[in-house]
Amino acid sequence: MPVRNFATARQLRLGAELRKLREHAGVSSTEAGRLLGTSQAQISNIEAGRVGVSAERVRAMARNYSCTDQALMDALAGMATERTHGWWAEYRETLPTSLLDLAEAEHHATALRVAQVITIPGLLQTPEHARAIFREFVPQLMPHEVEYRVSHRIKRQSILFRDAPPQYTAIIHEAALRMQFGGPDTARAQLAHVIAMSERDGITIAVIPFGGTTFPVSGHGVDYLCGRVRPLDTVHLDAAHGGRFVDAGASLERFRLMLDRMESVALSPHESRELIHRIAKSI
Incomplete structure (x- = not known):
């Protein structure tokens, strides 16, 4: 070859x-x-x-x-x-390679577990919310670069709507729910979208509220992507300077334990929806 x-x-x-x-x-x-x-x-x-x-x-x-x-x-x-050129290939000349690799990894994942402290997970973001976040990038992105990233992020969400979607679990800290990126209207619409997504089959959203006695914090957004077998799992760390993949066995185990602990201190899905409702009404 x-x-x-x-x-x-x-x-x-x-x-x-x-x-x-x-x-x-x-x-x-x-x-x-x-x-x-x-x-x-x-x-x-x-x-x-x-x-x-x-x-x-x-x-x-x-x-x-x-x-x-x-x-x-x-x-x-x-x-x-699996040598298919997915939709992400069309962004090869316009976006960082790490974003294309993330989209491909999500496409092939059998399940996803994500955790975010400051922002709503990318697969749950509305276009307006994503656009507001990308406009705040440092160094500043050009308008067309913002739109490329928004388009790519929204297309990634298609995996949650396919005929056999992967199981998706999102652990979100209350801080992320209270951030008003794009202003009050955008924030309310974003929270309404999160609630709607939480009611779909195969999607679990668990909120970690303020005031908890323990919180296994991570400084990065964490995407844990399950492979067909556990040794092929992958973690994607979403940092301000760019994403990176982690696949060493010991590191995967550490992130599994961290996500387990985060889920253990989070509210139930029903309690999480109730809290999101209350936050939306307070904006």
Whole structure:
């Protein structure tokens, strides 16, 4: 296969997982090439995401590395065959690569758990709310850049409306609900939208109220994206300087525990809706 001009985060992850399997088995890249009937350079290119790899070769590589986890092999083979250019590709020349990678990761996720302290999660934002946030970026975005980002954010939300949407859980601190980005009218409309989304099947919204005795805070917005098998889960951290992905096993476990703790101190979905109603009426 030809060398790629660029590799998405998902393509890089596939290569990294194949490298983990090889290294765990104690197989050198030279030996891996011999077992696969190719060169050491080709193995290095596959592991670096520089070239594509077929599902058959992924399965052969896993067998060569004595992998016995059938579910993991199936998931990796699936990653190799999912080469579709999604809608996010149209933004390749206009938006940071990390935003495109996030949209692709969300598209393939089997479930999503998100936590936000200052802003409403992106998949729950109205266009007006998103636009107000993007207008406050530092350094300031040009008007057309704001509209590109708003358009991209709203298109990401399509995963919640497809025939088989992923389970979506959003943990939102009360502080985010009280921020009036765009002014009172925009804020009220945003809260009404959150309430409406909370009533959809498969969507759970839990609010952490002010006054709690404990709060496992994260300095970033956290998106936990579940893969077909747990080792392929991914965390996306939404920081002011740009998003980044985390997939180390220990880090994934830490974020799972953090989200569990946040859910444990949050209100029930019904209580959360009631609180959002009260906040909206107070604006």
